Amino acid sequence: MAYVDDYPDASKLVRACFGVSFVALGLGGFFGLIQALHRTNVFRGFVSSADYYTVLTGHGVLLVLVFTTFFIAGLFTWATTHSLERDVPSLTLGWTWFAMMLVGTALAATAILAGFVPSIDMSADVLFTFYAPLQAHPIFYIGAALIIVGSWIAGYTYFKNLWGWRQDNPGERIPLRTFMVVTTMLMWYISTIGVAIEVVVFLIPWSLGLISQVDPLITRTLFWYFGHPVVYFWLMPAYLVWYTVLPKLSGGRLFSDPLARVVFVLFLLLSTPVGFHHQYLDPGIPEGFKFIAMTNTMFLLLPSLLTAFTVVASMEHGARQNGGTGRFGWLGSLPWDNPAFSGSALAGLMFAAGGFSGMINAGMNINYLIHNTLWVPGHFHLTVGTAFALTAMAISYWLVPQITGKRLQFRGLALVQPYLWFFGMTLMSNAMHRAGLAGVPRRTAEPQYGSVDFSGVVGGMTEMRIQIAIGGTLLFVSLLLFLVVMAGTWMAERGRGQLTVNGVIPPALSGPEHSPRIIDNYRVWVAIAIGLIIIAYGPPMFDLVADGLLEPGSPAFPA
Ligand code: HAS
Ligand code: CU
Numbered sequence: 001m002a003y004v005d006d007y008p009d010a011s012k013l014v015r016a017c018f019g020v021s022f023v024a025l026g027l028g029g030f031f032g033l034i035q036a037l038h039r040t041n042v043f044r045g046f047v048s049s050a051d052y053y054t055v056l057t058g059h060g061v062l063l064v065l066v067f068t069t070f071f072i073a074g075l076f077t078w079a080t081t082h083s084l085e086r087d088v089p090s091l092t093l094g095w096t097w098f099a100m101m102l103v104g105t106a107l108a109a110t111a112i113l114a115g116f117v118p119s120i121d122m123s124a125d126v127l128f129t130f131y132a133p134l135q136a137h138p139i140f141y142i143g144a145a146l147i148i149v150g151s152w153i154a155g156y157t158y159f160k161n162l163w164g165w166r167q168d169n170p171g172e173r174i175p176l177r178t179f180m181v182v183t184t185m186l187m188w189y190i191s192t193i194g195v196a197i198e199v200v201v202f203l204i205p206w207s208l209g210l211i212s213q214v215d216p217l218i219t220r221t222l223f224w225y226f227g228h229p230v231v232y233f234w235l236m237p238a239y240l241v242w243y244t245v246l247p248k249l250s251g252g253r254l255f256s257d258p259l260a261r262v263v264f265v266l267f268l269l270l271s272t273p274v275g276f277h278h279q280y281l282d283p284g285i286p287e288g289f290k291f292i293a294m295t296n297t298m299f300l301l302l303p304s305l306l307t308a309f310t311v312v313a314s315m316e317h318g319a320r321q322n323g324g325t326g327r328f329g330w331l332g333s334l335p336w337d338n339p340a341f342s343g344s345a346l347a348g349l350m351f352a353a354g355g356f357s358g359m360i361n362a363g364m365n366i367n368y369l370i371h372n373t374l375w376v377p378g379h380f381h382l383t384v385g386t387a388f389a390l391t392a393m394a395i396s397y398w399l400v401p402q403i404t405g406k407r408l409q410f411r412g413l414a415l416v417q418p419y420l421w422f423f424g425m426t427l428m429s430n431a432m433h434r435a436g437l438a439g440v441p442r443r444t445a446e447p448q449y450g451s452v453d454f455s456g457v458v459g460g461m462t463e464m465r466i467q468i469a470i471g472g473t474l475l476f477v478s479l480l481l482f483l484v485v486m487a488g489t490w491m492a493e494r495g496r497g498q499l500t501v502n503g504v505i506p507p508a509l510s511g512p513e514h515s516p517r518i519i520d521n522y523r524v525w526v527a528i529a530i531g532l533i534i535i536a537y538g539p540p541m542f543d544l545v546a547d548g549l550l551e552p553g554s555p556a557f558p559a
Pocket of ligand 1: 308349352354361362
């Protein structure tokens with residue numbers, strides 16, 4: 001059974017989504033290389049320091065908004081159609097959301113890239129967190145809005161497919177992959193309301209000059225209301241892969257389907273009422289509400305800790321099926337020479353470290369030490385930059401043959417690629433964390449920060465800078481290897497019976513029948529999620545809006 005032949009419409013959409021996401025990955029990754037070399041003072045010839053912020057915005061937007069959203073839209077299209085065994089409900093609707101997201105990307109990218117051309121009066125050097133007072137050209141915000149609305153419509157098609165399936169299969173439990181997609185999308189709908197209000201009510205009218213000032217704190221708060229759940233919008237697809245494909249690639253089966261469902265429900269409940277942990281240092285938000293956000297964040301560690309247990313247990317099951325023995329000896333029986341496996345497993349391993357730096361970020365008092373330092377990029381390159389990105393690349397080695405019907409090309413390169421990423425990221429992220437602890441700020445083009453003297457730093461700044469530069473370069477090389485493998489596979493001939501990938505996912509050891517039916521009842525979980533959001537955000541948001549309407553806001557920066 002070949003996916004490409006059985007689900008031809010879905011295959012077209014997945015191919016289109018992956019294609020755009022890989023282009024964004026290549027360009028965004030190149031910007032990353034420029035940054036790594038520029039701010040470490042190793043090579044500053046690509047751009048001027050003034051243009052550094054254009055590069056930084058391009059890097060952030062292309063990677064965390066475009067690469068992720070397109071890849072996830074494709075992955076979810078595959079996951080729903082494959083697990084429900086139904087092709088997409090409507091190809092026309094499919095192309096509609098795809099086109100909206102593509103036009104949105106083109107608009108946002110035009111605004112950003114125009115920043116390199118002084119003669120064009122257009123720029124969007126606002127970084128991927130785009131809140132006021134930094135102001136972009138209106139087409140940047142319109143583009144971002146289109147990407148989000150497109151993703152909403154994509155979500156609708158996943159639901160529509162599920163509704164159709166339910167009519168044909170009354171009383172059956174929702175297949176796990178579709179359950180994961182649907183919970184993720186429900187969280188996405190709840191959280192994107194914040195950024196949609198920010199963009200439509202405040203930023204677009206402000207950038208068009210219809211209103212002269214906005215309250216930066218309101219736009220920051222609306223952004224972070226969305227800005228934390230968005231990180232789980234990246235993580236949950238990686239978890240989908242770790243829960244469903246990784247056990248199979250390990251040679252075994254998922255340990256517990258009910259536990260996986262509980263994890264996704266916990267994310268739906270707790271992802272949003274934690275956004276203030278990005279604003280511990282913002283004045284104007286009562287400490288008590290920051291404390292509530294911290295407490296919720298600590299509860300939110302639970303689903304990831306459960307995941308670590310379940311996924312590793314499933315890998316162990318696979319390894320033992322392959323003949324692995326001993327307390328740790330089974331690790332050697334895993335298929336480390338299969339890049340789809342090694343990439344996903346290394347991404348998981350690295351996420352364990354990223355999770356720990358996240359716990360540190362989340363502590364209100366320790367956050368004061370690391371906020372706005374290079375520690376934070378160190379953290380998110382382990383999470384979105386590895387847990388998500390490396391899993392996405394790894395699983396492409398398994399999925400792209402299925403959506404194209406072609407055999408994976410340049411297997412040797414694919415084999416090295418995840419290890420190179422892991423090694424490069426170890427160097428770069430570790431040095432970033434350490435530099436952050438020493439006080440080196442994030443979001444600056446300069447290796448030196450004002451007159452601050454970092455020479456007394458343990459280990460020395462030069463050594464850290466070199467590690468960042470070498471690490472960043474290795475990451476870029478790894479990215480090129482991935483793109484070469486993908487391009488080669490895409491362009492290969494499609495021959496008879498060539499597909500060697502077996503896309504069938506075996507059922508879990510403990511199946512959905514072991515969990516109560518209420519787990520599949522979204523209405524209950526959405527209602528609780530909204531209740532928690534009202535407790536966490538209601539009073540401070542009310543205060544902010546009341547104040548914001550009375551007090552003058554900020555004009556655009558730079559004016
Ligand atoms: Fe974070 C800042 C707290 C997870 C992304 N985070 C950021 C930013 C980004 C980001 C992009 O509380 C910067 C935003 C900006 O530009 O300002 N983060 C957390 C916490 C978690 C966390 C508590 N972050 C993520 C994930 C991200 C992400 C996931 C993207 C995908 N983060 C923060 C805070 C800040 C922050 C503060 C603000 C900092 C500041 O001051 O600006 C938790 O969800 C982490 C839980 C994870 C674990 C690890 C479990 C381990 C697992 C591995 C299993 C192993 C396997 C493999 C499968 C507890 C699941 C085994 C392999 C073998 C071979 C055996
Ligand atoms: Cu967060």
